[in-house]
Amino acid sequence: MAEIFASRRVRHTPFTQGVVAAGVKAYTVYNRMLLPTTFASIEEDYHHLKSAVQIWDVACERQVQVKGPDARRLIGLLTPRDLSMISESRCLYIPVTDQNGGMLNDPVLVQAAADTYWISIADSDLLMWVKAIAACNDFNVEVCEPDVSPLGIQGPKSDDLMAAVFGDGVRALRPFGCGRFDVQGREMLIARSGYSKQGGFEIYLEGSVHGMGLWHILMEAGKPFDVRAGCPNLIERIEGGLLSYGNDMTNENTVLECGLGKFVSAERLGECFGGRAMREELEAGSKQMIRAIEIGGGPVPVCDHAWPVMAGGRRVGQVTSAAWSPDFKTNVAIGMVDSHHWDAGTELKVETPDQVRRAAVVREEFWG
Numbered sequence: 408m409a410e411i412f413a414s415r416r417v418r419h420t421p422f423t424q425g426v427v428a429a430g431v432k433a434y435t436v437y438n439r440m441l442l443p444t445t446f447a448s449i450e451e452d453y454h455h456l457k458s459a460v461q462i463w464d465v466a467c468e469r470q471v472q473v474k475g476p477d478a479r480r481l482i483g484l485l486t487p488r489d490l491s492m493i494s495e496s497r498c499l500y501i502p503v504t505d506q507n508g509g510m511l512n513d514p515v516l517v518q519a520a521a522d523t524y525w526i527s528i529a530d531s532d533l534l535m536w537v538k539a540i541a542a543c544n545d546f547n548v549e550v551c552e553p554d555v556s557p558l559g560i561q562g563p564k565s566d567d568l569m570a571a572v573f574g575d576g577v578r579a580l581r582p583f584g585c586g587r588f589d590v591q592g593r594e595m596l597i598a599r600s601g602y603s604k605q606g607g608f609e610i611y612l613e614g615s616v617h618g619m620g621l622w623h624i625l626m627e628a629g630k631p632f633d634v635r636a637g638c639p640n641l642i643e644r645i646e647g648g649l650l651s652y653g654n655d656m657t658n659e660n661t662v663l664e665c666g667l668g669k670f671v672s673a674e675r676l677g678e679c680f681g682g683r684a685m686r687e688e689l690e691a692g693s694k695q696m697i698r699a700i701e702i703g704g705g706p707v708p709v710c711d712h713a714w715p716v717m718a719g720g721r722r723v724g725q726v727t728s729a730a731w732s733p734d735f736k737t738n739v740a741i742g743m744v745d746s747h748h749w750d751a752g753t754e755l756k757v758e759t760p761d762q763v764r765r766a767a768v769v770r771e772e773f774w775g
């Protein structure tokens with residue numbers, strides 16, 4: 408493939424200079440911003456992520472900032488998740504639903520200050536939805552995209568690297584815990600979170616001009632831990648069952664179909680967009696749901712469109728993410744499967760571009 412030509416629309420990030428110096432091989436575009444996808448190779452990056460520590464330019468996880476006296480009220484409309492746990496020391500993964508219960512985004516919600524929230528978005532234009540809700544309700548809030556860029560530190564040695572830079576205090580953070588920590592006299596919001604199952608942190612860099620300074624500090628401190636530039640890894644995130652908005656789900660899918668029912672609080676359905684639709688689906692049962700699927704044969708080609716899932720000659724679903732897993736020695740995949748075929752062990756066929764392959768619903772949980 409040819410190169411991506413950056414511009415004001417396809418935005419570079421505060422860390423792009425470091426990513427380029429580290430030898431990035433491929434990017435995707437996410438929230439109209441560059442997101443690296445490959446450094447050495449997807450498989451080499453995978454092994455390194457699972458054994459050492461990587462620094463990820465995930466600035467494309469843009470923030471929708473909601474600030475003001477009505478901020479909490481507005482955010483309550485966006486999601487069916489119980490928000491009582493959100494605080495300045497705890498962030499939350501929240502499905503964001505429209506009036507039909509359809510997924511609009513699946514961000515991480517961060518409380519940056521008493522009256523300020525950051526919605527750390529996946530790849531869809533959530534800013535406009537939030538601005539419209541603010542405008543239509545005459546809420547006393549300001550909605551904008553601030554100059555805040557997450558940097559991921561992921562991998563089993565991420566605690567050691569983070570402690571070397573920010574002090575041992577970071578080790579005490581619980582999953583989704585957050586706090587403010589100092590580096591060279593500058594305070595940064597840090598959370599124990601991120602788009603891998605290998606453990607790690609996210610630093611919310613405030614002020615793009617400080618990006619490369621932070622990058623160099625981490626790269627230098629990480630030398631004893633074999634630090635490398637990395638990025639969300641296709642294989643590892645499928646093993647871990649981390650969903651990719653736009654790939655594994657779209658606005659056509661409900662939050663329940665996405666297997667995110669544990670983030671739907673029955674008590675909140677009267678207060679959020681799509682509550683009635685969700686209640687109806689809970690009563691009637693979902694028609695289809697996300698499943699972990701194992702696909703037979705050798706390594707599958709790149710999954711860049713939905714692959715039909717068949718049973719008894721009928722289409723009963725689709726695979727939307729798939730990759731060969733070196734650790735599990737099978738093709739791991741994420742797909743949406745009809746209710747009659749979603750039980751663990753159900754035999755399926757998947758029409759991959761090169762051949763029709765045997766496949767099976769693996770289990771309710773994913774691999775990693």
Ligand code: THG
Nearest residue numbers: 468500513514515527528529557601602609649650
């Ligand atoms: N971090 C931040 N922003 C993000 C992402 C992130 N924005 C875009 C994208 N990732 C949003 N999607 C996800 C998907 C999954 C998770 C986080 C963001 C996630 N899920 C955990 C899991 O499935 O095991 C835990 C969910 C929970 O139990 O609360 O972490 O990565 N800042």
